[in-house]
Amino acid sequence: MSPNSTVIRELLVRHLQTWATGALQRARRATYVHGYADADDGATAEAALRALAGLPDLARGRELSMVAVGGDVTVVGKRLATAQGDAGAGAGLTVLPVGGGTDERLAVAVRAAGASGVPLLGFLDATAASGPPAVSTVRAVAAGKPAEVLLVLPPGGSPDPYRGLGFPLVTAVETVTGPEPGEVVALATTSAKSLESFKEALWEVGESEGVRLRDPADPERRLIDVSSRPDPEPLRRELLAHLADVRRATVTELRSFALTGTVYRAADASRVLHALVDAGTVTREPAVGRLGGDVVIGL
Numbered sequence: 001m002s003p004n005s006t007v008i009r010e011l012l013v014r015h016l017q018t019w020a021t022g023a024l025q026r027a028r029r030a031t032y033v034h035g036y037a038d039a040d041d042g043a044t045a046e047a048a049l050r051a052l053a054g055l056p057d058l059a060r061g062r063e064l065s066m067v068a069v070g071g072d073v074t075v076v077g078k079r080l081a082t083a084q085g086d087a088g089a090g091a092g093l094t095v096l097p098v099g100g101g102t103d104e105r106l107a108v109a110v111r112a113a114g115a116s117g118v119p120l121l122g123f124l125d126a127t128a129a130s131g132p133p134a135v136s137t138v139r140a141v142a143a144g145k146p147a148e149v150l151l152v153l154p155p156g157g158s159p160d161p162y163r164g165l166g167f168p169l170v171t172a173v174e175t176v177t178g179p180e181p182g183e184v185v186a187l188a189t190t191s192a193k194s195l196e197s198f199k200e201a202l203w204e205v206g207e208s209e210g211v212r213l214r215d216p217a218d219p220e221r222r223l224i225d226v227s228s229r230p231d232p233e234p235l236r237r238e239l240l241a242h243l244a245d246v247r248r249a250t251v252t253e254l255r256s257f258a259l260t261g262t263v264y265r266a267a268d269a270s271r272v273l274h275a276l277v278d279a280g281t282v283t284r285e286p287a288v289g290r291l292g293g294d295v296v297i298g299l
Helices: 003-026 042-053 056-060 074-087 102-112 135-141 192-209 235-244 249-261 266-279
Strands: 029-034 063-067 093-098 121-124 145-155 167-176 183-189 211-214 248-250 283-285 296-299
Touching: 003 029, 003 042, 003 056, 003 121, 003 145, 003 167, 003 183, 003 192, 003 211, 029 042, 029 102, 029 249, 042 063, 042 093, 042 135, 063 074, 063 135, 074 249, 102 121, 102 135, 121 135, 135 145, 145 248, 167 192, 167 249, 183 192, 192 211, 235 248, 235 249, 248 249, 249 266, 266 296
Parallel strands: 029 063, 029 121, 063 093, 121 145
Antiparallel strands: 145 183, 167 183, 167 211, 248 296, 283 296
């Protein structure tokens, strides 16, 4: 397994557990769609299933469907059935393997699983496919309420074709484990809270696995070392450049900019904003008090 494969799998498991726990607390049922399930003989799909099988909410009357879509899912289906039995997953977890190709069958599989209008997470790792996911494939995931999709694109890939499909929040980060360009991990979601937890998981996995991060849109191709207290200077520059464009923004808006427009987390933005205010580099309204979300920051 490549270092980046380990990173992606661990990131998926962490985000999936957080998403499923929240989804099943808000709704009686939810759906997880795993595309390209046969790309690695089902290893990542199995890791996802095992992460879901132990959720305590499944023992409290909640229902979770896992739809595994791929070209030929015969082997994957058997592997998932074995893993489901080994994990002791009860009736609350349903697994539906669907063959015929991810782009060709995912939209049909979403409808067949009754996923429209319920919490829905899609995972589409297209790095082993002949091309990135079709726009229609990603759009099909937007049928969930709420909905989000975790995308893994080959080096140089861009999430731009998937903007405007019903996901108001989109972020993308290049994950680098060596001298070569890294795969691009993107999350498109309707939930700011989910985006924030995804970024936290990304940094936690990155630190434990020795990954460095890069903004795919950065023309200077600068690498960011991952740590619990990262170098604030790149984010400082980006926040000041953004303020130069918009002139004024609330703390909430600047935290959102950091989440969607940079590799950083919302907490990193808060620390940098405090430092900028203390140094007198930016202004704040009101001038005193807690630096809450509605405080307006200006140059």
